Amino acid sequence: DVRSRREGRDLRKMGFYDPIKNQTYLNVPAILYFLEKGAQPTGTVHDILKKAGVLHNFALIKRNTINEQ
Secondary structure, eight states: OTTSOTTSOOSSOOEEEETTTTEEEEOHHHHHHHHHTTOOOOHHHHHHHHHHTHHHHHHHHHHHHHHHO
16 A cells, blocks of 8 residues: 555555464454455465465355455
8 A cells, every 4th residue: 555655554454474483363244345445465474374275265255256246
């Protein structure tokens, strides 16, 4: 987003991953919202979302939306 620098403040917290504790928290509704708007996750984030099943849910939602049209 052009409103914030790359290393600036967060626009919205999407979650976190702690590799030491092997703990992940994802704000799935917010993530799905941005994916629907065309956001492209980085490779690492893509792997985390895939492991958590978020990308599978997004694909199902997208498929249902296309079928309804």
